[in-house]
Amino acid sequence: MIQVTAKILEKEEVAPDHYRLALDAPLISKDASPGQFIHVNITSQYMPLLRRPFSIHRITPFGIEILFRIVGTGTKLLSEKRQGDELDIIGPLGHGFSIKNNAFTAILVAGGVGVAPLFALAERLRQFTEVRILIGSKTKTGVICLEKFEALGIDVQVATDDGSLGIKGVATDLLEDFLATSASPQLPIYGCGPMPMLRILSEIAHLYSSPCQISLEANMACGVGACLGCVAKIANPHSPSHFEYKRVCVDGPVFDAREILWR
Amino acid sequence: MQTIEPDISVNIGKLKLKNPVLCASGCFGYGQEYAELVDLSMLGGIILKGITLKERHGNPMPRIVETSAGMLNSVGLQNMGLSRFLREKLPLLSNIPTNVIANICGETPEEYATIAKELSNKDSIAALEINISCPNVSHGGMLFGQDMMLTFEVVNLVRKQTSLPLIVKLSPNVTDIASIARAAVDGGADAVSLINTLLGMAMNIKTKKPRLANITGGLSGPAIKPVALRMVWEVCKAINVPVIGQGGIMTWEDSLEFLLVGATAVCIGTANFVNPKASMEIVQGIKDYMKQHKMIELKAIRM
Numbered sequence: 001m002i003q004v005t006a007k008i009l010e011k012e013e014v015a016p017d018h019y020r021l022a023l024d025a026p027l028i029s030k031d032a033s034p035g036q037f038i039h040v041n042i043t044s045q046y047m048p049l050l051r052r053p054f055s056i057h058r059i060t061p062f063g064i065e066i067l068f069r070i071v072g073t074g075t076k077l078l079s080e081k082r083q084g085d086e087l088d089i090i091g092p093l094g095h096g097f098s099i100k101n102n103a104f105t106a107i108l109v110a111g112g113v114g115v116a117p118l119f120a121l122a123e124r125l126r127q128f129t130e131v132r133i134l135i136g137s138k139t140k141t142g143v144i145c146l147e148k149f150e151a152l153g154i155d156v157q158v159a160t161d162d163g164s165l166g167i168k169g170v171a172t173d174l175l176e177d178f179l180a181t182s183a184s185p186q187l188p189i190y191g192c193g194p195m196p197m198l199r200i201l202s203e204i205a206h207l208y209s210s211p212c213q214i215s216l217e218a219n220m221a222c223g224v225g226a227c228l229g230c231v232a233k234i235a236n237p238h239s240p241s242h243f244e245y246k247r248v249c250v251d252g253p254v255f256d257a258r259e260i261l262w263r
Numbered sequence: 264m265q266t267i268e269p270d271i272s273v274n275i276g277k278l279k280l281k282n283p284v285l286c287a288s289g290c291f292g293y294g295q296e297y298a299e300l301v302d303l304s305m306l307g308g309i310i311l312k313g314i315t316l317k318e319r320h321g322n323p324m325p326r327i328v329e330t331s332a333g334m335l336n337s338v339g340l341q342n343m344g345l346s347r348f349l350r351e352k353l354p355l356l357s358n359i360p361t362n363v364i365a366n367i368c369g370e371t372p373e374e375y376a377t378i379a380k381e382l383s384n385k386d387s388i389a390a391l392e393i394n395i396s397c398p399n400v401s402h403g404g405m406l407f408g409q410d411m412m413l414t415f416e417v418v419n420l421v422r423k424q425t426s427l428p429l430i431v432k433l434s435p436n437v438t439d440i441a442s443i444a445r446a447a448v449d450g451g452a453d454a455v456s457l458i459n460t461l462l463g464m465a466m467n468i469k470t471k472k473p474r475l476a477n478i479t480g481g482l483s484g485p486a487i488k489p490v491a492l493r494m495v496w497e498v499c500k501a502i503n504v505p506v507i508g509q510g511g512i513m514t515w516e517d518s519l520e521f522l523l524v525g526a527t528a529v530c531i532g533t534a535n536f537v538n539p540k541a542s543m544e545i546v547q548g549i550k551d552y553m554k555q556h557k558m559i560e561l562k563a564i565r566m
Contacts, residue, residue: 003539050334050536222292227289
């Protein structure tokens with residue numbers, strides 16, 4: 001991990017309230033792997049005070065890309081940055097997806113802006129395996145990166161809550177349908193999205209004995225494992241209480257779905 | 264014209280720091296977490312994450328909430344406990360090229376004493392900070408730091424177990440911090456550090472629920488600096504041992520304010536999260552300021 005000042009090379013509004021930034025950060029990209037994140041100082045003022053973590057959307061020889069949705073003050077300010085502006089960033093951070101080189105089809109399941117880290121993952125996975133992505137969103141304007149995945153030759157299926165694109169339903173409905181009809185057992189699943197979706201995803205993966213890795217989101221302070229502000233409840237049979245709190249920033253953000261205690 | 268490199272070393276009891284800048288407990292892990300981003304050898308010292316006798320899971324999520332120019336935390340002293348600390352973390356501390364100060368916290372005065380005894384003959388631990396001010400635990404912690412007699416009792420019991428320099432970390436959540444500081448000195452403290460976080464709260468107006476799972480938490484960051492500075496000023500007037508000032512320090516200019524009211528050293532907490540290089544930049548900023556004003560000793564700042 002390093003702290004660098006990175007210039008914004010490209011800025012694109014990919015959908016209403018959704019932005020993609022390409023950052024000039026070759027020293028970060030050379031060590032980055034899918035599922036990791038960067039920690040961005042959005043302003044040198046004290047409002048908002050803390051850095052904001054963003055999963056790495058794309059890894060290129062020149063740097064990295066992030067993809068985010070405006071959800072509050074920090075992301076709003078970030079969306080107002082322009083091409084050529086500089087950002088103080090730290091990365092690559094966190095424990096990303098473990099990628100096993102096997103012949104199975106990989107199934108990626110995204111909820112909303114959860115597609116962000118899955119694009120970097122898809123670019124990596126498709127080098128040696130078939131990749132399929134299932135994207136869920138409230139409505140069709142929130143379905144992002146569809147064409148980008150298709151351009152990689154990846155099979156994309158879409159579900160929207162209102163049925164404005166793809167099936168009417170959620171991404172995990174697509175997953176259940178796919179697994180129920182698939183001849184190959186135990187297909188590896190990779191997910192990112194809201195917690196309720198990830199919970200259902202984990203249950204489905206468990207039902208089909210599929211290995212499942214999920215990327216969690218959390219508010220963070222330090223981002224490097226020092227403050228213990230961002231933790232997830234993880235099963236630990238060796239602990240008297242059978243659980244422990246693990247840091248999303250260094251032990252995650254990607255966890256094996258079986259480890260997560262949802263209650 | 265040759266500029267003389269100013270001497271910015273300070274003494275905390277018998278502990279000599281090469282400069283007056285420390286990184287605060289709970290904000291800097293065990294040092295290793297920041298080793299790739301910070302040149303630890305540039306710091307006066309680091310204060311480790313609080314250690315308790317038994318392992319603590321800490322509080323449920325959410326544990327942190329951003330507020331106006333600050334943040335609330337309610338981590339709840341999550342740590343691996345003394346025995347695992349000795350096994351897993353202590354061996355790594357000898358690689359840290361600066362003073363390492365252990366922060367200790369107990370549910371009873373005896374627990375503080377036990378931890379202090381265990382840590383007092385370890386080469387890599389240069390001093391102890393007694394945490395009598397954690398606002399996020401239900402037993403011990405801040406309760407000791409809110410009572411003069413209990414403060415005296417804890418410090419006095421720890422004092423009997425160790426010859427290491429003792430720093431007592433004070434809570435701002437008291438009526439008269441100077442009297443607590445005096446009790447700590449009477450108990451045998453070599454120094455006091457203040458302030459720990461201010462007890463605070465934030466509500467989510469959509470869900471109508473508290474934004475922290477633990478309901479209340481400790482406020483830190485630039486928002487609390489004026490309160491911290493006032494309390495450091497009060498304590499500096501009341502006692503004759505070194506005072507380590509902390510609370511919302513983000514820059515070298517902030518640090519100077521604390522040194523001006525009498526602090527011997529400063530401690531950097533939340534600023535590490537915003538800019539990991541803050542502590543290094545503060546050391547450099549203090550040096551540059553002194554050079555610019557042709558000061559050769561830190562105490563010249565106050566003249």
